Amino acid sequence: MNDPRQRFAALANIPDDHIDVAEAALLIAQEEYPQLDVHAYMRRFDELAAHARAHVDVAMPASMQVAKLNRFLFVDCGFAGNNDNYYDPRNSYLNDVIERRTGIPLTLALVYCEVGRRIGMPVSGVGFPGHFLVKYVGNPQI
Helix, strand or coil: CCCHHHHHHHHHCCCHHHCCHHHHHHHHHHHHCCCCCHHHHHHHHHHHHHHHCCCCCCCCCHHHHHHHHHHHHHHHCCCEECCCCCCCHHHCCHHHHHHHCEECHHHHHHHHHHHHHHHCCCEEEEEECCEEEEEECCCCCC
């Protein structure tokens, strides 16, 4: 299925816990960037995760996992919120967020969840009134 809208519709019709949210977000971005290679950006998440594994050991206590992934993504990789131009549309396109390392809380949380999931961290996005957060959903004592 090559048509992004058809692929997105197919994703939207499966149970929520089986949707590949990064792929769905990239399919949305493909509306703005028709030549966007979704699979290439999915590989970028794999590459980020491979580098994150050098910093985060999922056998560490939960607080250390979170601190190490935070440092890796937000210090070492330089991901940050766009404080200067929050409403820049590029903050909402996942491909732009990956390229520019700048986004809004929702897209930055998506990056965090995708990298965390790939390294085995039990994290997920949580909708909050007026906010979008990331939650560690595993045993915090581990």
